[in-house]
Amino acid sequence: xxxxxxxxxxxxxxxxxxxxxxxxxxxxxxxxxxxxxxxxxxxxxxxxxxxxxxxxxxxxxxxxxxxxxxxxxxxxxxxxxxxxxxxxxxxxxxxxxxxxxxxxxxxxxxxxxxxx
Amino acid sequence: xxxxxxxxxxxxxxxxxxxxxxxxxxxxxxxxxxxxxxxxxxxxxxxxxxxxxxxxxxxxxxxxxxxxxxxxxxxxxxxxxxxxxxxxxxxxxxxxxxxxxxxxxxxxxxxxxxxx
Numbered sequence: 001x002x003x004x005x006x007x008x009x010x011x012x013x014x015x016x017x018x019x020x021x022x023x024x025x026x027x028x029x030x031x032x033x034x035x036x037x038x039x040x041x042x043x044x045x046x047x048x049x050x051x052x053x054x055x056x057x058x059x060x061x062x063x064x065x066x067x068x069x070x071x072x073x074x075x076x077x078x079x080x081x082x083x084x085x086x087x088x089x090x091x092x093x094x095x096x097x098x099x100x101x102x103x104x105x106x107x108x109x110x111x112x113x114x115x116x
Numbered sequence: 117x118x119x120x121x122x123x124x125x126x127x128x129x130x131x132x133x134x135x136x137x138x139x140x141x142x143x144x145x146x147x148x149x150x151x152x153x154x155x156x157x158x159x160x161x162x163x164x165x166x167x168x169x170x171x172x173x174x175x176x177x178x179x180x181x182x183x184x185x186x187x188x189x190x191x192x193x194x195x196x197x198x199x200x201x202x203x204x205x206x207x208x209x210x211x212x213x214x215x216x217x218x219x220x221x222x223x224x225x226x227x228x229x230x231x232x
Contacts, residue, residue, distance in 0.1 A: 032218065043120070043207060043225035044159070051218050090159060096218070102147065102172050103161035104221060 002027045002095045006107035014115050015082045016111075021076040021110045031096020034104065035065055038088040045091075051052045051096070052073060061085070064080045067081050118142040120127045120224035122208050129198055137193045137227045146213035149221060150183065152204040153156030159207065164215065167189065168224070186232045198231045205229075 003026045013019045032051055036044040048059025055067045065076045071084055075090060088111050092104040121140045129135050141148050150162040164171040165183050182194045191210075195202055205226045211219035 006199040023127075030146070034220070036223070043122075044209075044223035045178060046220055049220060071201075092159075102149070102219075104151075105161070106151075106159040108158045 002031075002093050002101075002105045004091050004093050004105055006089075006091055009075065009094075009108070010111045010113070012115060014112045016080050016084055019076075019078050019081045019112065019114075020086070021091075021112060023074045023076065023091030023107060024072050025074060025091070025093045026072060027093060027095040027097075030072075030094045031095065032094040032096045034063075034092040034094075035063070035074075035076050036090045036092060036106075038090065038109075044090065047076070052060045064072050081116055083114045086112060086114045088103035096099075117208045120208055120210055120222055121171075122206075122224040122227050124227060125225065126228045126230070128232065130202060130229055132197050135195050136200055137206050137208075137229070138197075138209060139210075139224055140189050141191055141194075141208065141210030142222060143189070145210035145222075147219060147221075148185070149184075149209040149211075150193045151207045151209065152176070153207065153216045153232075154201075154204045158219065162193075167215075195229075198229075200231050203231045205228055 005024045034049045035047040050057045052065045058064045087107050090109050091107040123138045148165045153159045163173040163177045180196045207226045208224040209221040211221045
């Protein structure tokens with residue numbers, strides 16, 4: 001089984017400050033981890049992913065995420081928040097070891113609001 | 117940049133009616149998916165489709181649902197007899213078929229289905 005938890009429904013950050021959106025996961029094998037962002041009336045946009053290798057992965061719009069195997073976490077970060085980063089962020093996981101398993105399992109989402 | 121497109125953006129139907137939701141995946145992609153998001157809840161996997169057959173489906177995807185690739189570009193989700201609880205945002209996604217299995221799924225903007 002695979003699952004994702006996003007412990008915060010809402011995160012508020014002042015513009016220019018660093019931001020973190022938290023995600024923890026559970027898989028029985030090797031995780032394939034994603035962050036997607038949803039702007040109002042838009043679909044889910046791919047931000048970044050982790051498969052193997054460097055634990056710090058960089059993605060679109062200056063976002064990055066840190067994979068921590070011991071804590072089973074994949075937190076999304078950005079050094080300096082912009083008002084335009086305000087959106088709904090989803091973490092997702094897929095168990096790579098389970099061949100034939102194609103589905104992504106999503107978290108409940110975190111609404112990020114950047115305050116000017 | 118290639119995108120997944122979906123039509124219509126909003127569909128209103130009466131309970132018991134059939135609906136067909138349409139998607140045009142990214143042109144060189146071979147794997148197709150449907151997900152849904154009931155208002156205020158997480159994004160849930162419905163079905164994946166490859167090589168003209170269902171690859172994987174969730175317990176949500178019962179006999180009321182069917183998928184089809186009627187031509188070289190469209191991918192459809194049919195709900196035979198809609199229920200109130202089918203009201204949700206339905207997302208189509210597509211991915212390349214990499215031999216490593218390390219695909220990234222790209223999502224469309226969604227169709228909001230309202231069942232009255």
